[in-house]
Amino acid sequence: MKLYEKSAYEIAAMLRSRKCSAKELLHDVMGRARELQPRLNAYITFNDQAENAAENADRLIAKGGDIPPLCGIPIAVKDNISTKGLRTTCASKMLENYIPPYSATAVELLEAAGAVIIGKTNMDEFAMGSASDTGAFGAVYNPADTAYSAGGSSGGSAAAVAGGGAVLALGSDTGGSVRQPASFCGAVGFCPSYGAVSRFGLIAFASSLDRIGSIGRNVRDVHMLHNIINASDIKDVTHIPKKFSKTLCGSLKGMRIGVPKELFDEYISDEVKSAVMNAVKLMERAGAIIKEVFLPSASAAVKAYYIISSAEASSNLARYDGVRYGFRADNCTTPAEMFRKSRTEGFGDEVKRRILLGTFVLSEGCFDRYYKRAAALRQKLCGEFDDIFTECDFIAAPVYPNAGILHGAERKPAELYAADICTVPSSLGGLPAVSIPCGRAGNGLPIGLQLIGRRCGDEELLDAAYGYELAGGGCDV
Amino acid sequence: MDINVRKIAELASLDISDDDIPRFERDMKDIAAMVSELPDLGGESFIGMPMELRSDIVEDSAVSREELMKNAPESVKGCFAVPRTVEY
Numbered sequence: 211m212k213l214y215e216k217s218a219y220e221i222a223a224m225l226r227s228r229k230c231s232a233k234e235l236l237h238d239v240m241g242r243a244r245e246l247q248p249r250l251n252a253y254i255t256f257n258d259q260a261e262n263a264a265e266n267a268d269r270l271i272a273k274g275g276d277i278p279p280l281c282g283i284p285i286a287v288k289d290n291i292s293t294k295g296l297r298t299t300c301a302s303k304m305l306e307n308y309i310p311p312y313s314a315t316a317v318e319l320l321e322a323a324g325a326v327i328i329g330k331t332n333m334d335e336f337a338m339g340s341a342s343d344t345g346a347f348g349a350v351y352n353p354a355d356t357a358y359s360a361g362g363s364s365g366g367s368a369a370a371v372a373g374g375g376a377v378l379a380l381g382s383d384t385g386g387s388v389r390q391p392a393s394f395c396g397a398v399g400f401c402p403s404y405g406a407v408s409r410f411g412l413i414a415f416a417s418s419l420d421r422i423g424s425i426g427r428n429v430r431d432v433h434m435l436h437n438i439i440n441a442s443d444i445k446d447v448t449h450i451p452k453k454f455s456k457t458l459c460g461s462l463k464g465m466r467i468g469v470p471k472e473l474f475d476e477y478i479s480d481e482v483k484s485a486v487m488n489a490v491k492l493m494e495r496a497g498a499i500i501k502e503v504f505l506p507s508a509s510a511a512v513k514a515y516y517i518i519s520s521a522e523a524s525s526n527l528a529r530y531d532g533v534r535y536g537f538r539a540d541n542c543t544t545p546a547e548m549f550r551k552s553r554t555e556g557f558g559d560e561v562k563r564r565i566l567l568g569t570f571v572l573s574e575g576c577f578d579r580y581y582k583r584a585a586a587l588r589q590k591l592c593g594e595f596d597d598i599f600t601e602c603d604f605i606a607a608p609v610y611p612n613a614g615i616l617h618g619a620e621r622k623p624a625e626l627y628a629a630d631i632c633t634v635p636s637s638l639g640g641l642p643a644v645s646i647p648c649g650r651a652g653n654g655l656p657i658g659l660q661l662i663g664r665r666c667g668d669e670e671l672l673d674a675a676y677g678y679e680l681a682g683g684g685c686d687v
Numbered sequence: 688m689d690i691n692v693r694k695i696a697e698l699a700s701l702d703i704s705d706d707d708i709p710r711f712e713r714d715m716k717d718i719a720a721m722v723s724e725l726p727d728l729g730g731e732s733f734i735g736m737p738m739e740l741r742s743d744i745v746e747d748s749a750v751s752r753e754e755l756m757k758n759a760p761e762s763v764k765g766c767f768a769v770p771r772t773v774e775y
Contacts, residue, residue: 311754447740513722524699531700533767538760545769546700554702562701566692566711567718569699579723586728624717 213238214374218283218431221377225271225282232267232282236260236326239284243328243375250351250360252370254289255297256329263326270324280438281324286376288367289330290337291422292411293317296327300413301345302335304530304537304556314411315446316380316422316439323438328376331366335558336527337382337415339363340390340626341615344560349617352394354655358614361391364425368395371425378435379425384415385515386609386633388423389645393609393658396647396685398675400424400432403666404640405450407436408443416522419515419637429646429676433458436668456669462677463497467661468602472508473632478611485649485657486608489683493606496681503598503605507591508635514584514591515634516627517571521581523561524568530556563623588638595639599664604674608632609658613651632660642668644675647685656685688723690715 213221213235224230240260247253257263267282287293290300292310294317299305313321320327334344342350342365350365352358353373360369364381368391371379381388383401392399401423412422422439426432437455469490474483494500532538532552539551557565571580598605611629615621636643641662648659659678663671692711696703703711752765761768 308758311750311757444741447738510725513725516718517722517725528700532760533769535758536760542770545772548770550700550702553700557701562703563711563714563718565699565701566695566715567722569695570690570715570719571722573695573698580725583725583727584722587725590728622717623714624721627718628721 212374214242217428218377218426218434221283222279226277232264232271232326233261235282236264236284236328239375239377240328242373243370246353246373246375249356250353250369250373250375251332251348252350252360252366252373252375253286253329254299254301254332254347254366257296257327259296260284260326260328267324267326278322278324279434280320283325283377284328285320285325285435286328286331286367286370286379287317288333288364288379288381290333290382290413291317291380292413293327293330296330298330298413299347300336301333301347302557302561303346306346306537308535310411312411315408315441315443317411319439319441331364331370331379333366334363335561336413336523337363337384337387338523338560338564340629342366342391343617344558346558351617352614352655354396355653357617358655359394359617361394361615363387363391365391367425368392368397368399371395371427372397378431380439381423381425382412383421383423383637384419384519385630385637388425389633389643389658389660390610392425393645393647394614394655396656397425397427398429398432398647399645400436400672401636401643402436402440402668403450403642405446405448406453406642406666406668407439408441408446408449410443410445414526416519417526418522419519429672429679430458433672433676436672440668450666453666453669456673458673458676460673460677460680461497462493462674462681465498465604465674465677466501466602467493467498468501468503468598468605470503470505470508470598470605470607472505473607477631478608479613481651482608482611482613482657485651486606486659489648489659489678490606492681492683493678496677501602503602505594505598505635507587507594509631510587511591511635511638512628512631514587515630515638516567517580517584518588518638520564520568521572522568524565524572527561527565591635592639595641604671605662607660607662609645609660613653613657614655636662639665641665642671644671646675646678646683648683650685659683688716688719690719
């Protein structure tokens, strides 16, 4: 087995027992990432300082003593997470040449834990999309079959990890953007409770929904990464206190798993339903108790999500005006002309659509009908989740209605938005959710099982996901 | 429902070309139709207590003014520069 195919915890043990060096590991993983780049387009920028970081890791390991947990492990970072001195574009012409003067808290924590940042991964522009094809740097292709998208918006992170071009990766999840690409690529994608990982340095899309998540090839690896980035941070006013990690034991015995029928309706393809229900049965055989539960607001949640996220996006993206950073259009004679032309030339179509929708729902005469109703629906949905968690420990659901999205297929934006039905409810509720491979479709593409946990129940959720893995769950069950 | 894309774009400080208007109008109508059937649950209770924010006080920064200005499209004497705003 090549080094790049090994899991993070195997590599961590190898580094500590001197079976490989961080530099050898970086060369192997970076070589694989560069080999795959023409086929997958997973990266926007490779980190030319990665070798220095690997050499530092080797020096630390040689010294012995306390070796930081991620020491020497190559990690990819989604290109909407700020990295000091390393270009961070959000896959947008608007930030094509932006070099952050500071790093996100999550990146600082990774570096303090000895991780080697291998590069910045491709994505949908400003994380707005489901197929990593709305960005200015081209689409991301699925390592399982390049006729298909890697999913989005963290498609580059998921494709890099699944293909061996990174051992672990950070993504961001606003309405499913870590879970859905992880499920398409056959990786594990974890979206933590809102506030569990600091958003400081994550370029804002929809602030009440944005989260930094972890992608890996198995649950233990993802748990290792999450435990590093899960930390309190005064720079994020919405942070919640750090939950100290437990060792995963993976027991599903007596766990009550709710299956909401609304997330298995006719909109979900038969092969996705069947793969997810097989995964539920596998958990039942491992000792879990399965219950039917109800989430009546699930389909309305998609509508509320697009109203709230677009409203917040239109406000957050107002900062891009060509004055302090980012793209500025040429030959403007007044500031107003400069703002308008810079935004028009700097943003792509999907970002413009979301800004227009957000501006529309917040405009005079529309606020009550759209935004207020969406906010009230969000509160109702949170109540429905609370009810479910009085009788269940976790919820099991699909991640996406279909296995994969074909590149180049004609898709109406409204249809693409509606397909987020399985991931956006937990996003609106601020709940932790994880996607784990649970089989393959007829087209060979992986399918994901989604487990949703109680707010702040991140550790327990990852333990249940590990239990599913131990019970034999995975892509090729 | 009629959606005036040109007017919304103006509010959002975006230009949508004449050629692109029909496409954006069609997409916006589809999206507005998709999101428009939300139930009216009434009440104002969703507006919670305002979030407690940290004090907005001046602190020393680890980032220098020079570093912050490096991303500016145009700067003059350490200040951001924009096209002239007033006639004189």
